[in-house]
Amino acid sequence: MSLGLNLDRRSLSVLGATGSVGSSTLDLVRRSRDQWHIVALTAHANVDALARLAREFQPEVAVIADERYLPQLRDALAGTGIETASGPGALIEAAARGADVTLAAIVGCAGLAPTMAAIEQGGVIALANKEALVSAGQVMTAAVHRHGATLLPVDSEHNAIFQCLAGSDLADVRWITLTASGGPFRDWSWERLAAATPAEAVRHPNWSMGAKISVDSATMFNKGLELIEAHHLFPVGLDKLRIIVHPQSIVHSMVEYRDGSTLAQLGPSDMRVPIASALAWPRRMDTPCDPLDLATIGELTFRQPDEERFPATRIAREAAQAGGAIPAVLNAANEIAVAAFLDGQIAFTQIAAHVADVLAAYAPPPPTCLSDILDIDGEARIRARLLTEGA
Ligand code: NAD
Numbered sequence: 178m179s180l181g182l183n184l185d186r187r188s189l190s191v192l193g194a195t196g197s198v199g200s201s202t203l204d205l206v207r208r209s210r211d212q213w214h215i216v217a218l219t220a221h222a223n224v225d226a227l228a229r230l231a232r233e234f235q236p237e238v239a240v241i242a243d244e245r246y247l248p249q250l251r252d253a254l255a256g257t258g259i260e261t262a263s264g265p266g267a268l269i270e271a272a273a274r275g276a277d278v279t280l281a282a283i284v285g286c287a288g289l290a291p292t293m294a295a296i297e298q299g300g301v302i303a304l305a306n307k308e309a310l311v312s313a314g315q316v317m318t319a320a321v322h323r324h325g326a327t328l329l330p331v332d333s334e335h336n337a338i339f340q341c342l343a344g345s346d347l348a349d350v351r352w353i354t355l356t357a358s359g360g361p362f363r364d365w366s367w368e369r370l371a372a373a374t375p376a377e378a379v380r381h382p383n384w385s386m387g388a389k390i391s392v393d394s395a396t397m398f399n400k401g402l403e404l405i406e407a408h409h410l411f412p413v414g415l416d417k418l419r420i421i422v423h424p425q426s427i428v429h430s431m432v433e434y435r436d437g438s439t440l441a442q443l444g445p446s447d448m449r450v451p452i453a454s455a456l457a458w459p460r461r462m463d464t465p466c467d468p469l470d471l472a473t474i475g476e477l478t479f480r481q482p483d484e485e486r487f488p489a490t491r492i493a494r495e496a497a498q499a500g501g502a503i504p505a506v507l508n509a510a511n512e513i514a515v516a517a518f519l520d521g522q523i524a525f526t527q528i529a530a531h532v533a534d535v536l537a538a539y540a541p542p543p544p545t546c547l548s549d550i551l552d553i554d555g556e557a558r559i560r561a562r563l564l565t566e567g568a
């Protein structure tokens with residue numbers, strides 16, 4: 178496959194450079210420094226980390242989303258020749274500079290508008306920011322087609338599926354199975370779940386990740402969002418998408434074909450593997466990850482998800498079936514509920530309850546453009562906040 182890309186030296190923007198995925202990305206870039214020209218690095222409020230990364234990677238522009246930190250960023254980068262900017266508009270402008278590869282690693286729907294701006298430039302979009310695709314759905318996939326962009330999944334499950342599909346005809350697919358670790362609470366009783374603390378929820382057994390996705394893994398909303406993400410990336414039909422709990426997080430997902438062959442992608446629980454796959458695509462690159470030692474791991478086990486204790490995957494499947502605006506409502510309500518849980522405002526088990534309540538009361542018509550989605554997202558957030566504040 179040829180994109181006309183120069184695989185020896187490419188330009189790269191990292192949206193969400195200071196986060197878990199952003200840091201893993203830049204760790205790989207650091208090891209192959211001469212192959213990359215950095216266009217933009219962005220962050221929300223961690224100005225010290227952004228300035229440090231900008232000094233190291235010499236991007237054209239460094240953007241801090243929170244405007245209060247612009248003077249600090251300017252001071253820190255004075256004399257470097259690196260442009261500085263702040264605010265949501267500057268994030269979009271930075272993404273719209275275009276790069277051969279844009280790593281979309283902002284967390285939440287906050288990453289949607291910048292990701293859409295990158296898509297409009299038609300390069301490779303390496304997508305970690307699943308909430309953007311969940312919220313925008315067909316509006317995003319249509320923009321990808323319209324602008325000739327290439328959407329490569331970085332989420333480990335979707336990257337695994339992408340690799341297992343390897344260009345196959347989707348008509349030959351019998352099942353796509355997303356694996357889920359089950360999160361830190363997979364064996365907890367309902368009573369124990371109700372008393373789970375934020376500190377316990379962010380302590381994931383296998384993966385080291387940002388706080389929001391860690392809570393999503395604990396509720397299983399992460400897998401629910403991933404089901405919707407897979408529905409858009411690999412349109413085989415929702416009835417062919419399944420979820421299985423695999424506590425070891427070694428098999429990252431599977432594709433079963435009509436002839437009975439199942440292809441799986443295996444690897445360590447290290448995001449640098451799927452990130453490297455997207456960065457180097459259609460080639461491969463080295464990573465510092467330890468080789469997979471299956472004899473030491475010993476056992477790979479699988480079990481059905483329990484939707485009684487973890488209703489998130491059922492709620493997400495229903496939202497995907499409803500389609501249109503509903504996944505954006507689900508995502509926004511979940512973002513607010515997770516933030517409220519992390520703030521100690523609501524109990525762990527109230528996260529799914531609040532999301533279900535917002536979905537029951539708010540069903541706007543399907544969005545047709547980005548501003549529709551942002552309006553729906555904003556309204557769903559207001560409704561979710563009313564619930565969490567009244568909790
Ligand atoms: P994180 O919280 O560690 O980092 C998020 C990044 O986004 C930071 O750079 C932060 O500064 C920036 N950011 C946050 N809010 C912002 C805002 N309002 N405006 C602009 N920038 C903002 O998150 P993460 O764990 O790296 O996850 C990033 C995305 O990747 C999420 O969508 C997550 O679901 C997805 N993802 C993460 C992992 C993982 O292992 N961490 C795995 C798969 C997918």
Ligand code: MG
Nearest residue numbers: 332333334403
């Ligand atoms: Mg994942």
